Amino acid sequence: MSTVATRSITSVAFRQVMAHVPTAVSVVAATSPTGPVGLTLGSFTSVSLEPPLVGFFPAHSSTSWPRVRAIGRFAVSVLGDHAEDTCRRFAQSGGDKFGGLGWHLSPLGSPILDDAVAWFDCELESEHEAGDHTCVLARLHGFGTQGQGRPLIFCHGTYQGLDATSRRDVLHPTTNPEV
Ligand SMILES: Cc1cc2nc3c(=O)[nH]c(=O)nc-3n(C[C@H](O)[C@H](O)[C@H](O)COP(=O)(O)O)c2cc1C
16 A cells, blocks of 8 residues: 655645646636637536536636626636647736637637637626635536547646547446456
8 A cells, every 4th residue: 555645735735736636628718898808727627417507716816717707608618638738828817818719609609719629608607715716606508519639638737638548438338357
């Protein structure tokens, strides 16, 4: 059994241990009167089926989330494993994040990135204080997939794709455990 190293909860240690948790990378974006606005998030998650709710955690330091919140409607674009540059672009504060990028409008009129493999059309449901972040719950009004690509994964501080060879189909397990 491997030794369990208990570490004091410093932000550095917290990030180092959380780096073992793989996350998909998404961009939350809204259409503001002055143009599209958005930011990269690794905290996007499903929350409830009935009613259909999703969630994510923007930091209080984000300059884009307050602008997205003010619109109240936004789309979540789950980035494909080819879209590392797009991820980095939306992870920077300021500047024209959408410049030269392909995007189109969702049924509710929010920006969906062409680099997305899946998208979710949302309306702000509620916000809850969560330390130096906010827990955002959003009501789902539509969703879809784009192309056949695989999601971009952020893990151990690096961007990765899902390696098809290591996939095990848990929904349709094979009878032969060796396969
Ligand atoms: C892979 C990745 C995941 C991130 N996840 C989050 C997150 O869940 N919440 C958050 O507030 N910021 C997250 N960030 C940082 C924001 O993207 C960044 O602080 C933000 O885009 C700053 O821009 P803004 O000032 O325009 O909001 C993440 C960045 C990266 C690269």
